[in-house]
Amino acid sequence: MIRLPDLHNRLASHGYHTIALQAPEGLKRLLPRLAQDLQNLGYEVIISGDPCYGACDLDLNARDCADVLVHIGHTPVDETDRVIYEPWPVDGDISVINEAIPRLTGKKVGLVTTVQHIHLLPKVVELLSNAGIESVVAEPSSRTPCPGQVLGCSFHAARKAGADEILFLGTGLFHPIGIKLATGARVIACDPITGRIEEPDADRLLRVRFGLIQKAKEAHSYGIIVSSKTGQCRSDLSDHLCSLSKRAYKIMLREVTPDQLLNMGFPCYVNTACPRLAYDDQIRFSVPVLTPAEFEIVCGFRDFADYEVDEIS
Structure with missing residues (x-):
């Protein structure tokens, strides 16, 4: 959830007055309420209605009609002026990790996730540690600014983990299949939303x-x-x-x-x-x-x- 006071402080510190808002399809319905809240604080607001598939898909036309673009749901993949990024954390049940632990064959595992679940990684590391398993969480890269973060176009964190087995925390099999192809490692996908555990078939x-x-x-x-x-x-x-x-x-x-x-x-x-x-x-x-x-x-x-x-x- 966006903390409006924090966003207001960031906008006010730069003297921004006209704000363009952008979000991916799953979060677009949040924009009218956020626009109203910002207008109540004295800002002029433009909502980007075009499709958006990630931080690689910034609406620069909307930004150029405003002082700044507030992009919701992702972290930056490059350096673009006058853009503020507001990630959207998604909670889930990390007890799915306990179900995956018996499937591991070693005592060291690479741990990766998408930006929505980055805030869950410290608790996952703790769960694995309690089971006697060392987690390797790779350092950020220029395209993935959070430790352990992967994108559909960047599996840097999975490769840098250097592990024979990798746990992916997230939904779907696109990322796990990409991780397997990029690393050659065994990948176990743990979905904190559905509770499913799968091994992708690359x-x-x-x-x-x-x-x-x-x-x-x-x-x-x-x-x-x-x-x-x-x-x-x-x-x-x-x-x-x-x-x-x-x-x-x-x-x-x-x-x-x-x-x-x-x-x-x-x-x-x-x-x-x-x-x-x-x-x-x-x-x-x-x-x-x-x-x-x-x-x-x-x-x-x-x-x-x-x-x-x-x-x-």
Whole structure:
């Protein structure tokens, strides 16, 4: 929950008067109430209504119409002026860790989570310590400013843990599968909301990706997607990918949707925007959407044995 007095102090200390508010889809309904509270304190407020998928997706147009953008739900992934970040902690039942402990084979485990559950890590460390297990919580990085934090585009904390087994505290299997591909470690996913414990099957994903790579080899041209979003633009990487094939063309997009890709008509795309587009959203697209490493395989510059998960560093 946002502590309004703390936010007010941060805004007032910089002399901000007009405030733009932005939140991801799951938190957008909080914005009208927050806007009212801020207006009661004398601020002018603009609410960003466009889709938002993370701190990599800042609404700079809204910010430029205001003195500052208040971005809710995430931590910064880069240095952008006039942005205040307000994380949104989500509590859960960490007793799920007790159910996972018997599955561990060693006395040392890497511990990672998403920003919503970062505040739960000290209690998890204590639970593991009481069971005689050492937790390795990696130091922050430039893209993940909290200890032990992972993103869908950055598994730095999991690799830095250097452990053979990794506990992931959070929901869903996208992050655990990415962690397994990035580290090669055994991953146990503990969901503090549902209480479920799962071990991700990365091999199934790799079989799907191999099929897409084989199909992509038949394409007569390739659209290299470059994002115009603040924390997703990898223009240098797209230049590298274009250099691998004379049939590759750079495409600048802000929102990557099935309709947009269908309208452009390429038989295959290569994604340098949010990595989740290729992995999570492939089912929505009618043609292969490859990662950069997969395109290197298509072009013969990498073997499938050297497959690596796509991350933004």
